[in-house]
Amino acid sequence: MSGPTAANLVASVRAVLPSLTPSVRSIARLILDDPAMVARSTITELSAASGASQATIVRTARALGFSGYSELRLALAAASAQSQSQRAADRLVPGDLAPSDPLADLIAKVTRAESDAIADTAAQLDPERLGKVVDAVTDANRVSMLGVGASGLVAADMAQKLMRIGRAGHPFTDVHLALTAAALAAPGDVWVAVSCTGETADVVEPIRAARDAGATVVAITNNPRSTLAGLAGHVLVSAGRETEFRPGALASRISQLLIVDCVFVGVAQRTFTTADTALRVTKDALDRYAERRLRS
Template sequence: MQDISAIGAQIRSRLPQLTPLERKVADAIMADKSFNHTTPLREVAHSNGVSEAMVVKVTKKLDFTGFRDFRDHVARYKQLEVANLHSEVKSDDSSAEVLDKVFRTSIQAIEETSSILDVNEFNRAAKILFKAKFIGVYGVGGSSSVARDFCHKLLKIGIKSTVYDDSHMMLMSAAVLSDDDAIVAISHSGNTRTVVDPASLAKKNGAKIIALTNYDQSPLVNVSDVVLQSTSQGSHLLGENAASRIAQLNIIDALFVAIAREDIEAAERNYNKTQQAVSHLREL
């Protein structure tokens, strides 16, 4: 772990691997503003009502060599501006406070997603989608809006794709795919069965699977050829998905540009055609 600005995102991506008690300990440490380079292990254990061995176990499951390694990285991360952008939204916050907290949380999601996004994976995704004969985009709930936005952008440059936000339609589409096709599977958790099952079936039929998710170890990631990871830190009221959606929209904006760049002349020609087709609808 070399990029300190990515520490928060990397820790959050591994939280699903922890037990409820282990996650409670990890969350408490990350929320503790007094935690620093000198915080002793025994103090962390005592304040969380667990053994020192439990704390060490948590740090190792978060992919650190031990407590000292974890403490050093987290203490340095907490000194960064990006680490302090998020604040919990409370029911009695004023509208000004809500606006400030929501915007700052979204800014953090974008900045930390940028720090962890793998450029090589991003380039692979762009090339796969540019060459694909058919592109299907899977997403349910909040992820379906991200899926629709991506398809809308692709159509602007003449690349036809289809959004599927129904489990039956996803499975039916996956059943008739081949190795000429590609699927973009969007799931915040990577555990959504209505997305994972069709992606698995599409994979069996030879299609390339590109996952857009917050967690780098999940059933969706396990069946994917390319993983584009986002990250976000939500609150009890806001949830993670809201800020995550902002980060994912930025990823697909960049992906759209990268795909267009593969044949910029065709992209510009088709863009002009599609904009001309709807131009009269913008006139009053």
């Protein structure tokens, strides 16, 4: 099995972290905290430094998608080299927000966090997987989106984007309505579920019902090993770093929106003639409304 690339290694480790066993997670955290040190260390040195057995280190490498520790070290060395140019910026814009931070630092840190989330998501967004989702949505008899809380806003955003190109999408943020609709799902329908953790019961249970009814399920989640991902036929991994002032769902929203935009543009490309006409018609309708408001 080939592991993550140097470009997306750290993002991939962060994505699977919640699903790892405690012993493997301790090595994975060490990779996130000091990838250069891990890359420099032999398996014996890393075992001594971390207190973990060599067998645990090998299991960690395999859990992350590598054939062994040597392959993981090579990927970490490449990732560390790529991150050299970012280190100065990391020092200028240190991690989390503090209550006493001036607004200038707030702007810099929030901007950095959101740009990092977009970059990490883009690094993990496989074109082949994205293409299969675009095909599924394009060919669907009916498309439904599901999310709660901040993820519900992303589901609603996807619905309104599809509507602008003449494709009806039904967003659900209420578990009772979602379960009702999911029970009536059929083959040819597509359900797009948005959940940062992939474990939100109000999302998982309707999606389980939709899948059992024969619908194609697409998951947009931070955790590719979550219950939701396991139910899905297609998984698109988002990335967002949780901070004190930005819990997981909020930190992931910008990366989820990036994925939604990529799906939307892909569908618009596949249906260019009808999508282009629909975009012009809807824009004209809004422009006429604005003109009438200005005259009144």
